[in-house]
Amino acid sequence: xxxxxxxxxxxxxxxxxxxxxxxxxxxxxxxxxxxxxxxxxxxxxxxxxxxxxxxxxxxxxxxxxxxxxxxxxxxxxxxxxxxxxxxxxxxxxxxxxxxxxxxxxxxxxxxxxxxxxxxxxxxxxxxxxxxxxxxxxxxxxxxxxxxxxxxxxxxxxxxxxxxxxxxxxxxxxxxxxxxxxxxxxxxxxxxxxxxxxxxxxxxxxxxxxxxxxxxxxxxxxxxxxxxxxxxxxxxxxxxxxxxxxxxxxxxxxxxxxxxxxxxxxxxxxxxxxxxxxxxxxxxxxxxxxxxxxxxxxxxxxxxxxxxxxxxxxxxxxxxxxxxxxxxxxxxxxxxxxxxxxxxxxxxxxxxxxxxxxxxxxxxxxxxxxxxxxxxxxxxxxxxxxxxxxxxxxxxxxxxxxxxxxxxxxxxxxxxxxxxxxxxxxxxxxxxxxxxxxxxxxxxxxxxxxxxxxxxxxxxxxxxxxxxxxxxxxxxxxxxxxxxxxxxxxxxxxxxxxxxxxxxxxxxxxxxxxxxxxxxxxxxxxxxxxxxxxxxxxxxxxxxxxxxxxxxxxxxxxxxxxxxxxxxxxxxxxxxxxxxxxxxxxxxxxxxxxxxxxxxxxxxxxxxxxxxxxxxxxxxxxxxxxxxxxxxxxxxxxxxxxxxxxxxxxxxxxxxxxxxxxxxxxxxxxxxxxxxxxxxxxxxxxxxxxxxxxxxxxxxxxxxxxxxxxxxxxxxxxxxxxxxxxx
Numbered sequence: 001x002x003x004x005x006x007x008x009x010x011x012x013x014x015x016x017x018x019x020x021x022x023x024x025x026x027x028x029x030x031x032x033x034x035x036x037x038x039x040x041x042x043x044x045x046x047x048x049x050x051x052x053x054x055x056x057x058x059x060x061x062x063x064x065x066x067x068x069x070x071x072x073x074x075x076x077x078x079x080x081x082x083x084x085x086x087x088x089x090x091x092x093x094x095x096x097x098x099x100x101x102x103x104x105x106x107x108x109x110x111x112x113x114x115x116x117x118x119x120x121x122x123x124x125x126x127x128x129x130x131x132x133x134x135x136x137x138x139x140x141x142x143x144x145x146x147x148x149x150x151x152x153x154x155x156x157x158x159x160x161x162x163x164x165x166x167x168x169x170x171x172x173x174x175x176x177x178x179x180x181x182x183x184x185x186x187x188x189x190x191x192x193x194x195x196x197x198x199x200x201x202x203x204x205x206x207x208x209x210x211x212x213x214x215x216x217x218x219x220x221x222x223x224x225x226x227x228x229x230x231x232x233x234x235x236x237x238x239x240x241x242x243x244x245x246x247x248x249x250x251x252x253x254x255x256x257x258x259x260x261x262x263x264x265x266x267x268x269x270x271x272x273x274x275x276x277x278x279x280x281x282x283x284x285x286x287x288x289x290x291x292x293x294x295x296x297x298x299x300x301x302x303x304x305x306x307x308x309x310x311x312x313x314x315x316x317x318x319x320x321x322x323x324x325x326x327x328x329x330x331x332x333x334x335x336x337x338x339x340x341x342x343x344x345x346x347x348x349x350x351x352x353x354x355x356x357x358x359x360x361x362x363x364x365x366x367x368x369x370x371x372x373x374x375x376x377x378x379x380x381x382x383x384x385x386x387x388x389x390x391x392x393x394x395x396x397x398x399x400x401x402x403x404x405x406x407x408x409x410x411x412x413x414x415x416x417x418x419x420x421x422x423x424x425x426x427x428x429x430x431x432x433x434x435x436x437x438x439x440x441x442x443x444x445x446x447x448x449x450x451x452x453x454x455x456x457x458x459x460x461x462x463x464x465x466x467x468x469x470x471x472x473x474x475x476x477x478x479x480x481x482x483x484x485x486x487x488x489x490x491x492x493x494x495x496x497x498x499x500x501x502x503x504x505x506x507x508x509x510x511x512x513x514x515x516x517x518x519x520x521x522x523x524x525x526x527x528x529x530x531x532x533x534x535x536x537x538x539x540x541x542x543x544x545x546x547x548x549x550x551x552x553x554x555x556x557x558x559x560x561x562x563x564x565x566x567x568x569x570x571x572x573x574x575x576x577x578x579x580x581x582x583x584x585x586x587x588x589x590x591x592x593x594x595x596x597x598x599x600x601x602x603x604x605x606x607x608x609x610x611x612x613x614x615x616x617x618x619x620x621x622x623x624x625x626x627x628x629x630x631x632x633x634x635x636x637x638x639x640x641x642x643x644x645x646x647x648x649x650x651x652x653x654x655x656x657x658x659x660x661x662x663x664x665x666x667x668x669x670x671x672x673x674x675x676x677x678x679x680x681x682x683x684x685x686x687x688x689x690x691x692x693x694x695x696x697x698x699x700x701x702x703x704x705x706x707x708x709x710x711x712x713x714x715x716x717x718x719x720x721x722x723x724x725x726x
């Protein structure tokens with residue numbers, strides 16, 4: 001039974017890892033080495049967290065068996081049986097120590113190999129700008145030479161330390177290697193837990209505050225809009241060089257395959273522009289080539305294209321994500337005071353929701369139930385944070401035991417052994433569930449800063465196959481280096497590490513035997529247990545009062561502070577961008593019947609608006625209608641009428657007496673301009689005289705030229721009036 005459960009657990013963990021790789025990655029476009037390495041790393045990291053509870057219950061069972069083995073023969077007569085297994089019932093998830101030892105050895109050293117060697121080399125290889133495999137391998141070795149050179153220096157110092165102490169044995173070298181890795185992981189873990197233990201419960205609390213979420217989302221929309229424009233401008237600058245190179249290096253040039261590789265990394269619209277006009281063969285024999293057309297220039301240009309394309313894609317994905325969130329929050333705000341209690345969404349969702357079952361059920365869930373659940377969950381996480389902070393500060397104390405998780409595990413294990421042996425199975429089940437919950441919460445707090453801070457928005461995990469290979473590999477490297485110290489830290493919290501509890505005769509887990517103890521490098525070990533709690537408390541205090549955010553704001557960095565003028569301005573801009581995007585999506589929904597409800601083309605519309613007139617001047621009237629509380633239908637209709645009026649004002653041009661072009665409306669058109677043009681049919685074919693005079697007449701095929709008093713032809717024929725056709 002235990003073997004079947006262990007196999008099912010491994011299969012379930014593998015399926016979860018496979019789903020996450022499919023959700024965030026794109027195996028069709030990503031390199032096969034990236035997909036396989038990330039899948040293997042995530043699988044092993046999740047396996048460590050979900051298999052460790054069964055190891056803990058097996059260790060407690062072995063401790064019970066060892067403690068009663070000496071007294072079974074003496075008490076066999078009084079108890080009525082002489083089988084010690086009756087006193088210590090075996091957990092139903094029990095796996096033999098040999099099997100667990102092999103599993104942990106394979107898992108640990110595989111994670112070390114992946115995190116320190118395989119993943120960094122794959123990341124350098126897939127991000128290399130060379131065009132051949134040999135060039136990419138050379139660049140991969142060159143980039144990692146400095147990084148691993150520093151590690152070799154540190155390892156050499158430790159090796160000299162081992163020789164000086166007379167401990168030159170394979171077991172000591174292995175212990176020193178694992179200790180160095182655990183030291184690095186524990187130092188990073190302190191920083192992560194100091195931020196995540198405090199900020200994650202606060203983020204859950206803010207999820208229940210609709211107004212706060214709207215303001216923060218508007219702020220992120222405006223900030224990412226600026227980042228997206230900057231990234232797009234840089235991409236345009238880089239593409240100018242790409243187009244120049246594509247025009248100079250034709251298909252008969254031996255370096256043309258390099259240009260084709262660069263064009264393949266560009267967006268589709270830019271790649272098509274760069275591929276035009278290069279079908280003819282030209283031979284440049286004069287030898288006068290710029291730096292861009294040389295081999296090294298093409299490699300540098302390829303690197304610029306990879307970096308700029310990655311930044312443009314990342315900012316666009318984040319911008320669309322926050323735009324969708326802002327529109328969703330606006331829907332919540334509009335439905336909050338609905339008397340019918342039926343949830344009405346401005347745009348249909350392609351994902352399944354409660355709205356497909358019942359709009360009333362969705363209204364109760366999103367307006368009443370979910371905010372309360374966020375508040376309750378935040379309170380529970382706050383209590384858990386207080387417990388773990390107290391335990392992290394006091395788990396070095398052995399007598400009395402002040403760590404709360406250690407007290408809970410001790411009470412459960414002692415109750416199973418001393419009070420009622422028949423209840424030992426239930427106690428083991430409670431210990432495993434408690435261990436899984438604690439490990440899951442600590443892992444969430446440790447990984448939360450990675451997704452929250454996102455390392456200056458450079459490494460970012462985006463769903464729907466939008467994550468780039470560099471972000472996937474970095475995330476896999478990060479969690480693989482932190483998961484082992486995280487589990488060792490939890491074993492220290494529950495006093496199952498003999499180097500923490502000080503009991504050398506303590507039965508240890510198979511995980512500890514394979515991965516080492518909660519130790520650090522010897523020359524800092526006596527200071528680590530003193531400064532570890534201090535650093536954790538200081539970082540938690542800084543996060544609680546958001547001192548880091550205020551310091552960044554004082555230094556000139558953008559930070560979300562409600563009482564800051566820059567933040568208020570960005571919130572206002574984000575609100576305008578959101579309403580413009582919402583209007584565009586509603587227009588696409590009405591025109592195409594929901595085929596483009598996500599507004600994919602609206603981002604291109606926003607990117608083109610920044611090269612023309614500013615957003616507030618082009619849609620200020622429509623936003624005024626939205627702010628005045630009028631319905632979306634009225635705002636949409638009035639916006640169309642205003643756009644039609646602006647169109648007629650822009651393209652109705654006549655020639656005045658002073659030979660100047662004057663912009664007039666249809667109502668202000670002179671009587672002379674109402675006369676039909678000589679090359680036009682009579683005015684009876686038109687619905688009104690003023691209508692055809694608003695558009696300039698231009699007939700390039702007509703032999704007779706219009707008189708001076710007639711309408712002056714526009715130097716540029718206007719496009720067709722789409723509003724009249726609609």
